[in-house]
Amino acid sequence: MRIDILSLFPNMFAAPLGESIVGRAQEDGLVDLHVTDFRQFTTDKHRHVDDAPFGGGAGMLLQAQPIFDAMDHIKKEIDGQLPRGRVILMDPAGRKFDQDYAQELAEEDHLTFICGHYEGYDERIRQLVTDEASLGDYVLTGGELAAMVMIDATVRFVPGVLGNQESPTGDSFSNGLLEYPQYTRPADFRGMQVPEVLTSGNHQKIAEWRMRESLRRTLLRRPDLLEKAHLSPEQAIMLQDLKLEYEDLD
Known part of the structure; x- marks a missing residue:
């Protein structure tokens, strides 16, 4: 380019x-x-x-x-x-x-x-x-x-610019949602623990956790994005569960 x-x-x-x-x-x-x-x-x-x-x-x-x-x-x-x-x-x-x-x-x-x-x-x-x-x-x-x-x-989107070509598509806003929380070593820092699911090695559970936390962060910080996001049926169910969760807290 x-x-x-x-x-x-x-x-x-x-x-x-x-x-x-x-x-x-x-x-x-x-x-x-x-x-x-x-x-x-x-x-x-x-x-x-x-x-x-x-x-x-x-x-x-x-x-x-x-x-x-x-x-x-x-x-x-x-x-x-x-x-x-x-x-x-x-x-x-x-x-x-x-x-x-x-x-x-x-x-x-x-x-x-x-x-x-x-x-x-x-x-x-x-x-x-x-x-x-x-x-x-x-x-x-x-x-x-x-x-x-x-x-x-x-x-960032030009092919070859980023070492990991999945990076730009996983960024916040690329799928209409904010990115999920991320952690690196150590797993325990000053008593703050990395969520256990991320160290479980269960890739399906990790993917589900990331999807839920991406929806949670978007709901709490940028709910306006959800109005135009194209959610899968699975994401729509997760979002509804999260809304009910926060309604119960009120």
Whole structure:
């Protein structure tokens, strides 16, 4: 996968995306990351990339020209090698990013993220994009942090990036539920015991315990997720039992 990022602050990406899993993915040739400072494409002698909005109003808008020219430059670089792929505009009004969205993006060969600043974008920039994305209902100082989060979550699904290919599908949210509690050695730490079932060696019992505890954690912490989760008949029965259990406690 090739990932292009258009940003006014390219140095922000070096450390976060150069370490850990994303860094190793680049070293292994699984992800090819390119950051373009679109200020380099301005035709203004003062290197301005923003201007006041027509009709008046607060704040400044990113101009279309530097971003269009930066996109043309990327297109020439990949011409004949990769499809245009998805072009993602980081915008508070965009589609809310989640695990399903990350998995969807991971199926692409080429992604481009456009990171904004100031009050917003010249509307014509949206003609370049296939997606508008947001992390949530709040405003950041720029799109860089949001793009890093999206890239990190997406790269995990690229084949070969994680040593255990079951890992991304077992993460919280991948099946619509929160992940079950997990433990490692020692089995007894300061009097806190690992649940006996996990050391029993009975894989069926372990699977049942994990399913129940995943449902329990979701019910207690994120019950909103259960409204859209696709539960199996077995999970539905477990969930009903858990609800009755907590009703009895009330």
